[in-house]
Amino acid sequence: MLLWTRYVPATGDNILRLEAEVALDPDFTKVVSGGSVRTGAYRDWTAKITVDGLKPGTAYWYRFVSPDGTKSPVGRTKTLPVGPVAKFGLGVFSCSNLPYGVFNAYGHAAARPDLDLWLHVGDYIYEYGAASIKDGALAGGRLPEPSTEILAIADYRLRYASYRADPDLQRLHQMAAMVALWDDHESANDSWEGGAQNHQSATEGDWNVRRAAAMQVYREWMPVSDEPWKAYPIGTLATLYRTESRLLARTRPADIGAAFRADDADAALKAFRDGVWQDPSATMLGSTQESWLAHALKSNARSTAWQLVGMGTIIGRTVMPQDAVGWLRPETTERKANGYRNNIRAAKLGLPMWMDRWDGYPAARSRLLKAAQAADADLVMLAGDSHNAWAYSLNEGGQPAGVEFAGQSVTSGGAEGDFSADPKIVAQGFMAANPELKWADTSQRGYMMVEVTPKRVTSEWLFLRTIKTRDTALAGSHRMHVERGRRVLMS
Secondary structure (H helix, E strand, C coil): CEEEEECCCCCCCCCEEEEEEEECCCCCCCEEEEEEEEECHHHCCEEEEECCCCCCCCEEEEEEECCCCCECCCEEEECCCCCCCCCEEEEEECCCCHHHCCCHHHHHHHCCCCCCEEEECCCCCCCCCHHHCCCCCCCCCCCCCCCCCCCCHHHHHHHHHHHHCCHHHHHHHHHCCEEECCCCCCCCCCEECCEECCCCHHHHCCHHHHHHHHHHHHHHHCCCCCCCCEEEEECCCEEEEECCCCCCCCCCCCCCHHHHHCCCHHHHHHHHHHCHHHCCCCCCCCHHHHHHHHHHHHHHCCCCCEEEEEECCCCCCCCCCCCHHHHECCCCCHHHHHHHHHHHHHHCCCCCCCCCCHHHCHHHHHHHHHHHHHCCCCEEEEECCCCCEEEEEEEECCEEEEEEEECCCCCCCCHHHCECCCHHHHHHHHHHHCCCEEEEECCCCEEEEEEECCCEEEEEEEEECCCCCCCCCEEEEEEEEEECCCCCEEC
16 A cells, blocks of 8 residues: 655754554554655655555555654555455546635545545646636635746645645545546646647747656655556456556647638548548557556456546547537637537537547547457446546447546536536537437536446446535436446446
8 A cells, every 4th residue: 555645844854754654443553564754855745655564455544653753644545355346436536626616526525434445537736827717716715826837846846735735635535545647737738748738838948847847746746656557456346447648658639720720621621530630650548558458458357347447538439519509608709609610510520529538549549449349348437637527338340348437527617617508408419419428417516436346337426516615515416337248338
């Protein structure tokens, strides 16, 4: 088990040693493991240690002790089980933009007794400065530090400190272990290995320097190992995969913008669809990780019932519905409305509305899904990024390839910011336009609770009543499931 803490001494900047203690009880009368770890200003006083000698499927309590005898708050964790497992509970989060709302989803989840593990699929922080906050959107004065966009190591460290000061997020980490992966906002919006939409080299410096800072600080401040990807066996019940699809090997997204600006846009879009969009060298994961995942699926599908793949972005096919312009708010700018018109035009030719997710990398998407089919895997993709809730029955080559549960954001605004239409009409429109999409909610915040049993995996999307004040009451929920061997969604 990897344990994390941060300890800042009152004086001095020397390297110091912390002691970790792991016990079978919260009073630490039965200490069973522990160890020593060093920290210092060189790593922003964060510390991580992996402790051994623990029993599988067992709850433990842990704490750190500083050189002056000060003890940290007590954390609770639980090791993964081995052998047959009757049920496993997984809380899934994404897109927690601090100034846009209170982390009520974290508070609600932390109070649950039926969760074994947290999975955060990215956008744990956001890189933007205060100037980017939309008028009237700031919730309760929740301005993170620094107030400017974060670029350097010191900026990223201070931004994580601002987020980790939130009591609901602290409580979440205190109550259970987390498997976490980054998406784009841990570095910069729409990032790839060589740049990002929200990085301008002329004024913000070398992208590689910023990317290195973002990666370093994420690994300092998050309870994660430095391995870029990993598989976690949950007994014979499932294997959970942590992936990396942003900063190490993702190629630059295909640029559809030039086709929209062409004199003959339809001809340009067709050429784009049949050419650069289909490029097999385009990749989200890189060839090394693609190969690892394909082999891991084949091996683990023989020994574990379910293959749960945590991913930063959605893999389900999604085009813009033809009616979308009619859903827009009256005050929508012409520029934004024209963007919707362009996406509708592209949809008529089978092109997706987001090139930044798996839809923009169709050859890579096919390779992943074909690998799952070849492995005879019961595949469940777990994703975030879009800020809204979606459920897909994935298809490849005319055959079922698995399902996807895509979670709504913790606080980041979704499609409801653009649409004045009834969210039910919006969801129906998206489902009518997209055969893989079986359900959607485009208006609410919260998290997913995923329950895994030998015969089925069920996702429950939990919607918080509000994110503008501290309130963990629910406004509602929705459940869907997939049965073993079926590889299609059921209500």
